[in-house]
Amino acid sequence: MDLSFIGTMFLRILGGLPLTLNLWGLSLLGGAILALGLNLLRTTRVGDKVASAYVFVFRGTPLLIQIFMIYFGLAGFGFIRHSVLWPFLREPYWCGLLALVLNDAAYTSEILRGGLRAVPRGAVEAGRVSGMSRFTILRRITLPLAIRQALPAYSSEVISMLKATALVSTITLMDMTGIARAAISETWRAVEILLSAAAIYLALSLIVTQLSVWIERRLSPWQFQRTNR
Template sequence: MDFTFLGDMFASLLKGLPLTLNFWVLSLLGGGTLALILNLMRTTRIGNAVAGAYVFVFRGTPLLIQIFMIYYGLAGFGFVRQSFLWPFLREPYWCGLLALILNDAAYTSEILRGGLRAVPKGAVEAGRVSGMTRFAILRRITLPLAFRQALPAYSNEVISMLKATALVSTITLMDMTGIARAAISETWRAVEILLCAAAIYLAISLLVTRFSAWFERRLSPWHFGRTTP
């Protein structure tokens, strides 16, 4: 195995890491915000129907098709090309980011909904008895408890979104996977290049897994048999 080539390849792939991290972080932030909105919509009958349809569509179709539909499909509508959104939607970066956000929101909303359902009713009733407003109960009781319940599942979604960012390379974006694809077409050394890319993704996933485990212990020290220092 050519270790000199591997070292050069790692250095080349790391040039695409900032774009990968950019997509990853922004898609999680945007998806999390939209997921919270979707769950708030579920408090009404019409909103629940709309949110349910949204989740069904974006969870039931491949992310790659969603990226292609946004990047290639929207350009086929004249009103889109004439709208104020066209300067953004004609750029692969914004199309890729929009697809990732919409997809992440569908999965995160279901994770959050499961966490909200797991919040003890007694905790909410205690907040009402103590005189808290609905917003205060949501901010100080419901959301923190729901987040704690949803954390294990959400950590898996975080890692899934990291891997999903690789799909933006299909619309000409040069993230780590895009650089790897270009290098393979030039050198035909697919095994070494893909191993380098996989190692970087694995390293980031390991950091997320360790941080999630640490954060879970901090949120529930009694569950792990010790107290928080």
């Protein structure tokens, strides 16, 4: 195994890190906003059916197929090609980002729904007795407790989305995986190149894991004090 070649490929693959981080961050942000909207929809009977159908479709189909359906499939509809959205939807970046956002929203909405269900009813009742409005209860009691309950599962989703960004390389985007695939086709030295790419993804996953542990400690220090005794 040529260590100098691995070092060269490592630096070359790092060239795709900005695009990977861009897709990763925006997909998490867009997915979180859409997930919150889906949970608000669940407060009505019709909205609950719509949100459930959305989650079923996007959780029940592979992300790769969703990317292909958006990138290749939408071009088959004439009204889309002649709409104001076409300048965006014909670009692989926007198609890949849209697929990541829609997929992440389905998983995040279920994680958030589980966190909301875990909020003790007594805490909400205490807020009402104190004279808080529904919005104040949501902002100061429900959401903070729900986020704390959902944090462990959401940290796993964050790491999953990091790995999912690699799939956008299939629609010509040159993220880290796209650069690695191009390098393999040039050199046919797959092992060294893939090891370099895997090392970068592992390092990013480790950072996310440590960050989530730190946030958990900040949100519930009493639990960690018990375990350290």
